[in-house]
Amino acid sequence: MxxxxxxxxxxxxxxxxxxxxxxxxxxxxxxxxxxxxxxxxxxxxxxxxxxxxxxxxxxxxxxxxxxxxxxxxxxxxxxxxxxxxxxxxxxxxxxxxxxxxxxxxxxxxxxxxxxxxxxxxxxxxxxxxxxxxxxxxxxxxxxxxxxxxxxxxxxxxxxxxxxxxxxxxxxxxxxxxxxxxxxxxxxxxxxxxxxxxxxxxxxxxxxxxxxxxxxxxxxxxxxxxxxxxxxxxxxxxxxxxxxxxMEALSMVEVHDKLADGDTFSRTWSSFDKVAKGEQIGVRADGTPVVAEFDALILFPDTNAKANHEWYYLAQVNRHFDKYMDT
CATH class of the missing domain: 3.40.630.10 (Zn peptidases)
Structure with missing residues (x-):
C-alpha cells in the first residue's frame, strides 16, 4: 500500500x-x-x-x-x-x-x-x-x-x-x-x-x-x-x-571533518564556550584540533561525514543592533 x-x-x-x-x-x-x-x-x-x-x-x-x-x-x-x-x-x-x-x-x-x-x-x-x-x-x-x-x-x-x-x-x-x-x-x-x-x-x-x-x-x-x-x-x-x-552572535568559521575518523575531544553542545588554544577534537591521524580564538561552538555534528561541516564557531556581535528598532 x-x-x-x-x-x-x-x-x-x-x-x-x-x-x-x-x-x-x-x-x-x-x-x-x-x-x-x-x-x-x-x-x-x-x-x-x-x-x-x-x-x-x-x-x-x-x-x-x-x-x-x-x-x-x-x-x-x-x-x-x-x-x-x-x-x-x-x-x-x-x-x-x-x-x-x-x-x-x-x-x-x-x-x-x-x-x-x-x-x-x-x-x-x-x-x-x-x-x-x-x-x-x-x-x-x-x-x-x-x-x-x-x-x-x-x-x-x-x-x-x-x-x-x-x-x-x-x-x-x-x-x-x-x-x-x-x-x-x-x-x-x-x-x-x-x-x-x-x-x-x-x-x-x-x-x-x-x-x-x-x-x-x-x-x-x-x-x-x-x-x-x-x-x-x-x-x-x-x-x-x-x-x-539580547545575546547577539555571528557565525564566523566552519570546520569540516577531513576523515570519518575525526572525533571530538568531548561532547559539545551549541553555544559551549571554547577558549583560544583549547582542544576541540582530534583528526584521524592524531593531529589535535584547537580553537584559534575565543569563541562559541555551534552545530557540532558527531555524525558528520568526511568533507562535510563538522562544527561552526561564533563570536559576540557588537554591531547586531544596526538594523534594530528602538
Whole structure:
C-alpha cells in the first residue's frame, strides 16, 4: 500500500477580508523536529473553533513540510531538505519533489517563520539573515523588518552569518572551477534563504531540544507573537526584547571533518564556550584540533561525514543592533 507521504502535500490558508501581510509558518522541515507541528496544529484549532480570528492579511500553515521524513521519524527522507532548496525540473529524490511544491508556495508570501528544534540541551535561539546589501551571495533589503520581528518571538539569543560563513567554507574546500563553486554555494540555501531570494524576509526559530516539552510552547508563543506583531490577528503587539537583554552572535568559521575518523575531544553542545588554544577534537591521524580564538561552538555534528561541516564557531556581535528598532 502506498504511503500518503508519497502522494500528497498539505498546506492550510486563512485569509481575512481586510488586506495585510501574507505570512507562512512551517514545521517539520526536518521530520524529527516536531515542536512546530504541535504548535501549528494548536493555533489552527483555535482558529477553527473561533477562539482566534484572522483580522487582516493571511496566514498559511504547513504543519509538516517533509512528510516522508516526518513519517519515518528522522531528519531527512532521502536527504536534508534545508540544503539546495530550489525547484528541480528533473527531481532525483523525495526532497526535490517537496521543493517543487514548497518553493512556489513560499514565493506567494511575504514573511516566513520556520520552526525547528535541535539535538543537545540549550536555550532557544533565532537565526536571522544578513544586513541590507546588494552583493551576489545573499542580496537583501528587509533587515529592519526581519530583526524587528526577531525581537518579538520571545527568545533572547540571536545568531546571524549562516550563508556567509557556509560560503567561506565552500570556497576553502572548493577545488573546481567557478561553475562548481556556484553549485556548492547553492547547497547552502534552505527555506529562509530561498524566501529572501524571492524578495521576502524570514526567520528560523530553533525552539529547544527535540524532546523538550517546552519546545512546542516556545513555538506556539512565537506564532502568536508573530501574528499579533504583523497585525494578522487583532491583539496587542508584543514588546521587543530589550537590546541590553539580547545575546547577539555571528557565525564566523566552519570546520569540516577531513576523515570519518575525526572525533571530538568531548561532547559539545551549541553555544559551549571554547577558549583560544583549547582542544576541540582530534583528526584521524592524531593531529589535535584547537580553537584559534575565543569563541562559541555551534552545530557540532558527531555524525558528520568526511568533507562535510563538522562544527561552526561564533563570536559576540557588537554591531547586531544596526538594523534594530528602538
Amino acid at each position: 502506498t504511503s500518503s507521504y508519497q502522494t500528497q502535500f498539505k498546506s492550510i490558508n486563512y485569509t481575512a477580508m481586510k488586506p495585510g501581510v501574507r505570512l507562512i509558518v512551517t514545521g517539520a522541515v526536518h521530520g524529527n523536529e516536531t515542536c512546530g507541528t504541535t504548535a501549528i496544529r494548536r493555533v489552527m484549532e483555535e482558529i477553527d473553533t473561533g477562539k482566534l480570528h484572522i483580522a487582516a492579511g493571511s496566514v498559511t500553515f504547513v504543519p509538516v513540510v517533509n512528510t516522508k521524513a516526518y513519517e519515518l521519524g528522522q531528519r531527512g527522507g532521502d536527504r536534508n531538505l534545508n540544503r539546495n532548496l530550489f525547484p528541480n525540473e528533473a527531481p532525483q529524490d523525495f526532497e526535490d519533489h517537496v521543493a517543487n511544491w514548497l518553493c512556489p508556495l513560499l514565493e506567494r508570501h511575504e514573511v516566513l517563520l520556520d520552526l525547528h528544534s535541535f539535538n543537545a540541551q540549550s536555550q532557544p535561539f533565532v537565526m536571522v539573515g544578513p544586513r541590507n546589501n546588494g552583493g551576489l551571495l545573499e542580496p537583501f533589503r528587509h533587515a529592519e523588518k526581519e530583526r524587528a520581528l526577531a525581537r518579538r518571538l520571545g527568545v533572547k539569543r540571536f545568531v546571524d552569518g549562516w550563508l556567509r560563513t557556509y560560503g567561506q567554507g565552500v570556497k576553502r574546500r572548493n577545488k573546481g572551477g567557478s561553475e562548481e563553486l556556484s553549485l556548492q554555494l547553492r547547497y547552502g540555501v534552505g527555506t529562509t534563504e530561498y524566501m529572501r531570494s524571492t524578495g521576502g524576509y524570514a526567520l528560523t526559530l530553533e525552539c529547544g531540544q527535540h524532546q523538550d516539552p517546552q519546545a512546542p510552547e516556545v513555538a506556539y508563543r512565537a506564532i502568536m507573537n508573530t501574528l499579533a506583531f504583523l497585525g494578522v490577528i487583532d491583539a496587542p503587539s508584543p514588546d521587543p526584547i530589550p537590546l541590553e537583554d
